[in-house]
Amino acid sequence: MLRVEVTKQLGEFALEAAFESEGRVTGLFGASGSGKTSLVNMIAGLVRPDHGTIVLDGETLDDTKRGLHVPTYRRRIGYVFQDARLFPHLDVLHNLDYGRRMNRLEEDTAQRKRVTDLLDIGHLLDRRPGKLSGGERQRVALGRALLAKPRLLLLDEPLGALDEGRRAEILPYLVRLRDEARIPMVYVSHDAAEMRQLATQIVLLRQGRVTSFGGVKVLSSMPTQ
């Protein structure tokens, strides 16, 4: 369970968000500039809130009153960025293995096989990120985050940098991930169709504030884009 209650001043922009999620996939939905990425960065620990608390599965990750801030690398929260951010100097195998090594986890070839099968990236293991297509890169980024065995997976518009065709290529993997990986996810998007397919719970953000919260049906109250 994830509980977030934070405020953050970013120049002119004030972010003031509170929500609590139990769902398997919490969709953070809002137009660009509504503060989605800042919110996700705070959950990841990359940005510190000005005020407030972030609690994951009973563990307090941020509590500004107590001056508590668990650094990103100790949070065990996976993050899939819009721009993949694969390490260019490592091949796919070592990108996938990075989180396991940094967290000093035992080598788990069965798990790696499951993840590479799930994402169809088994044939790419010896390639460098420079030789991958956009869709392949994003699938490797997903696998890399999963193999670090996170407690929560943040996906910040993982399809945002891809064209229509590629999106259709990745979306089924995300659905499989939701149904098979058993890791709670926070999925950020401004695409209502994507949200309907993936999210089990929606947090609606508008200009830095949560305007509604609930099941996928809150999307229907939104003007279609």
Next chain:
Amino acid sequence: MLDITPTEWTAILLSLRVAAVATLVATPLGVALAWLLARRQFWGKSLLDAAIHLPLVLPPVVTGYLLLLSFGRRGLVGAFFADHLGVVFAFRWTGAALACGVMSFPLLVRPIRLSIEAVDQRLEQAAETLGAAPWWVFLTVTLPLSLPGVLAGMVLGFAKAIGEFGATITFVSNIPGETQTISSAIYSLIQTPDGDVAALRLVVVSVVMAVAALIGAEWFARRATQRLHGN
């Protein structure tokens, strides 16, 4: 003409040793300072930056004399090193290495700093979300990605160290077999009647070494860039 005498060989080998030791000792320190300057904001940052660049703009004689005052036997730092670590700099080849290290330091730091600045910080963030503590982020992402710059800095620093003259001769003098590098050997030969041919030999040697260093730097940088950028 290229019949190099034992004395000249001594000077050549000493130059190589002095420059190699200077570069190897200066590199870790240079990488650390380059990282600080590239990635951290702190009080006195521009002062530190100026101090690193000082040997580039001060007359080498001044740098050498300051080294003599501080690292000489009676200098504050020199006495400490001699008494506690058993390392003497004054009039020893170690002093020549120190002088070369200080003089080449700005040239070593600059390319490293630039290449660290060029490393995409979003990759460092990604590493953090995968569980890498700051030190590991540096070792596994920042350092490998800035390797071309580190190599370029090392080669540049090495080349500068081989050619260093003013600070070295001021600090540790010109003792054959101990502190007489190629540069000071050439200087001595020019002062000697009939030394021209020998001086020219050493000139040829130093030109060859400098060109080799430049070609080597270029080759290293290109190879490393290729390896790092995913091809």
